[in-house]
Amino acid sequence: PLAARYDSAGSNPVESWRALWREGFLGAAIPKAYGGLGLDMPTYVAVVRKLAGGCANTAMTVHMHSTVMRFIAALGTEAQKRKYFAAVADGGTLFGSWGSEPAVSLSRTFLMETTVRRHPDGWVVDGIKHFCTMALGAGYYLVWCALDGEPDMAKGLLQVLVPASTPGVETDGKWNTLGMRATFSPSVKLNRCLVGKDAALGTPGAATTVGVVEGFGLGYAAIYLGIAEAALEFAVDYAKKRIVRPDNVPVAHDPTVQRHVGELRARLDAALLVLAEAAAAWEAADMVQRGFLANKAKYLATEVGLDVTSKVIQVVG
Secondary structure (H helix, E strand, C coil): CHHHHHHHHCCCCHHHHHHHHHCCHHHCCCCHHHCCCCCCHHHHHHHHHHHHHHCHHHHHHHHHHHHHHHHHHHHCCHHHHHHHHHHHHHHCCCEEEECCCCCCCHHHCCCCCCEEEEECCEEEEEEEECCCCCCCCCCEEEEEEEECCCCCHHHHEEEEEEECCCCCEEECCCCCCCCCHHHCCCCEEEEEEEECHHHEECCCCHHHCCCCCCHHHHHHHHHHHHHHHHHHHHHHHHHHHCEECCCCEEHHHCHHHHHHHHHHHHHHHHHHHHHHHHHHHCCCCCHHHHHHHHHHHHHHHHHHHHHHHHHHHHHHC
């Protein structure tokens, strides 16, 4: 019921976030030493998948938030870890990640046009971001920037944690999509946003060297397959309960329906196995291996997820 209401309204699933915070799941990727659950990747992926089966919006926002937690754990100073992890554990604060831009494509993934420059009081961020998940719901946003004057992203890519209340953060409010409506991910303009000296995370160029960014894809795979699993379960339940005339038997007795369901289950199980293998190998894998593992799982999840959800519509008529 919550998922349907939030999706219809196109508003963030705040009640779901609060429930997850009370149970500790906003700290899924926070180390135990800082009050989090410190979940390993197989357990984390299973949690995200389960969430997606009930509400894809909740799963997506929690995954984005959790990936920011991994960046803080990998790149943050001790003071940053204490500050930001406590905001989550004690206050239920959400963190978003804003990387997409109008000119960013697959071939120029990290060539950011949003800039960050030093200021006597900290850092100043300028630019426009697209698909800004949780634009009105999170407390902080991890903004991917280019260090002003540095064209080489290996030396100039810098992540900056921008509080949502920062003057100059302006959303266009446009997010009227068919799916993922409750992630509320409009475009946002950052107009001379001044943040503190401790807002920069790590050193320039470090964000893509710690094996965290690859985890985005693994979580996406879990979300896609969680949605597909829920759709197939719905179809099976419907087929068992829906009685057709003149034979007065359930739709599930139809051999064509049985074949569809069997084929979809087989494809789904194969994709789930690849996801499970990727998650199990994650901890020991280097950065290149993690990229391969995540991309393989995400590719299969995308193909299978679309196939399952499309054919489920045929099954239920």
